[in-house]
Amino acid sequence: MRIVPQRVGGIAWISEKCLESIIAEARRCFPLETGGVLMGYWTPTKVEVVITRSIGPGPASTHTESTFEPDTAYQQDQINRIYAESNRIYTYLGDWHSHPRLAEGLSPRDKRTLRMIATDRRARAPSPIVGILTKRHTWNLILWQGSIQRLTCRLVVTRLHLRRFL
Numbered sequence: 001m002r003i004v005p006q007r008v009g010g011i012a013w014i015s016e017k018c019l020e021s022i023i024a025e026a027r028r029c030f031p032l033e034t035g036g037v038l039m040g041y042w043t044p045t046k047v048e049v050v051i052t053r054s055i056g057p058g059p060a061s062t063h064t065e066s067t068f069e070p071d072t073a074y075q076q077d078q079i080n081r082i083y084a085e086s087n088r089i090y091t092y093l094g095d096w097h098s099h100p101r102l103a104e105g106l107s108p109r110d111k112r113t114l115r116m117i118a119t120d121r122r123a124r125a126p127s128p129i130v131g132i133l134t135k136r137h138t139w140n141l142i143l144w145q146g147s148i149q150r151l152t153c154r155l156v157v158t159r160l161h162l163r164r165f166l
């Protein structure tokens, strides 16, 4: 049997304001699914990621209890605006969405999306993150990071440690 080393996740910092707006959006749509975009920057070592902005689903998004389709034109406008306003520091990091009825893990569909983003050069996010917001007693954000293993082309998913900042 091969021994697969345990992967240790990095640290994701998220601003309180950003977390609050994500939770408010999840509440607004509950029991329907919703989501959006996460923006910010990676530290030079790529071990820590700082989430400074979140974008909602957009006015033309559609929502069901287990799926959601964002308004991508709206989101692209917001991404461009935030990128410009931050002097090109805050970039697209990945997405977030709620799992009103599901577990905190990634669904097969989530993994396919993650692989698509990781391999799409236009997204410029070879190691995209995805935030899953689940509801137990309170809303809880779990952050995952995907990357493509070079030799096997397999998608590797790692859970990040979440820290908040003001």
Ligand SMILES: [Zn+2]
Pocket: 097, 098, 099, 106, 107, 110
């Ligand atoms: Zn999902």
